[in-house]
Amino acid sequence: MTYEQPQLVMIGPRKKTAMDRRRIRGSCVREEQAEKVLEAVDLSGRSLETVVPRPSMNLMIICKLDLSNNNIKMIPESLIARMLNLAVLDVHSNMLRALPNSIGCLSKLKVLNVAGNYLESLPKTIENCRSLEEINANFNQLSRLPDTIGFELTALRKLIVSSNKLVRLPSTTGHLTSLRHLDARLNCLRALPEDLENLTELQVLNVSQNFHHLRSLPYSIGLLLSLVELDVSYNGIGALPDSMGCLGKLRRLRVEGNPLVSPPQEVVQKGLEEVKLYLSEKMNNDHVSPREKRMKKEWIQKLVKCGTFNSRCRGGAHGYFGEDDGSRKSWSNSSPRSIAVFSPWRLFSPRRHSAT
Known part of the structure; x- marks a missing residue:
């Protein structure tokens, strides 16, 4: 009995019909010249181990590919390299240990979901995906992110890298000027980048549960002028930076599970406004070195x-x-x-x- 590898099957690909075509400047578009409609392909939850495209298949018409909840261990380089119009790639909950380097060809990619795999790193070529707005890479084995990610992915709005093995975030993180949501909880972070002042759009920052590894926060955290939610709970932080007294838009702060000395627990228990007031007063203390x-x-x-x-x-x-x-x-x-x-x-x- 021979085993046939599952192939990439298009769901509903079609050409524009006569009803789809419109008159452009008084002339009809000929059927043989009509552009094919971009399609979404859903192959999720089918117990696939690999995906092999048919040679005759036009992968250029795919704008969204969902391969989630399968047993895929490898994505062929040739498959990704031919999907030049791909905007959404969802491969979460598979058995991937690496992404193909050809992902750098996806100049139109906006959403990448690789959560729930065994990735130890992201390919450096991902820096070429300059249209990326969202990366979800939680529940992997990531020990590092590409060093120059901040210089290249300037359109990135959401970065989720929780539940990994990250020791640090790239020093260029502060150049992700469009970033609004950063989730790096449940890692082994020892520190955050010092120069966060360019993250003026950041609204949610979660670096909780890095436990004894994360012992301090950078002073520049007070320059995150759009910050609404900050979660630094369950770390080894002994003192919050005085600069946090300037976070005027901050509405939610979680600091439990830290050996905090400044501000003291009696201040923390009184709520966020009292914490900001305490830090502001401390900033004005003349008795400093x-x-x-x-x-x-x-x-x-x-x-x-x-x-x-x-x-x-x-x-x-x-x-x-x-x-x-x-x-x-x-x-x-x-x-x-x-x-x-x-x-x-x-x-x-x-x-x-x-x-x-």
């Missing part, structure tokens, strides 16, 4: 440039904050809640401010 002061000064200059602070704030020797509208308020006499938005210049004043 010269090294910390230099670091804060460099970071504050970036905040001012980003517009986090009102350019008309009064600080330094004046000891005032807010706009100069003739009704100045004294920093020292203001209530604690009034200093949630603080003056960066006050940090580096040569003298303490006394009440007026």
Whole structure:
């Protein structure tokens, strides 16, 4: 008994019929010249071990290919290289250990789902898929991501790499300027990239459950001006960066499971606004080492440039904050809640401010 390998079977491919064709500038499009309609092909859940395209098949007409929930161990290079109009590739829940290098030919690819496989790395050629908007690679064996991913995939909006073995994120992550959702939980991350300030569109950041590996967050996290949700729970973080007091749009913060000293637990239990207030007040503390002061000064200059602070704030020797509208308020006499938005210049004043 011979075993026949399953072949790639098109579901519903067709040419435009006479009803589909439209008159263009008064002339009919001839049937033999009519373009074929782009098709979605669904081969999910069929216990396939491999996919072999028929030689006569026109793979150019496929815009979406779903091979999920099968037993596929390898995708032929020739199959991917011929799907030049492919926009969505879904191969989640298979047995893949590698993706074909020809994936770099998919210049129109927008969504890539490779979750639930055995991938140890993504091919470097994925950097050529410059239309990519979403990558889901959770539940794999990834130990690294391509180093220059941030320079090339500037259209990427969603990156999900949870439940892998990542020790670090690429240093170019900060160049993913369109990124809105980053999920890197359940890895072995030891640190986040320092220069996150360009991720101005990022709304959701989840780096939870990296356990004892992740012990600190970068100061630049305070420049994520669009951040709405931040989950850093179940790590080894002892102190949150003071800069997080500037996250004005932050609405959800999870920090449980960390050995936090700053802010203390009694502040954390009072809620998000109290945490931000505590960090803001701490930022204004003059009792810091010269090294910390230099670091804060460099970071504050970036905040001012980003517009986090009102350019008309009064600080330094004046000891005032807010706009100069003739009704100045004294920093020292203001209530604690009034200093949630603080003056960066006050940090580096040569003298303490006394009440007026």
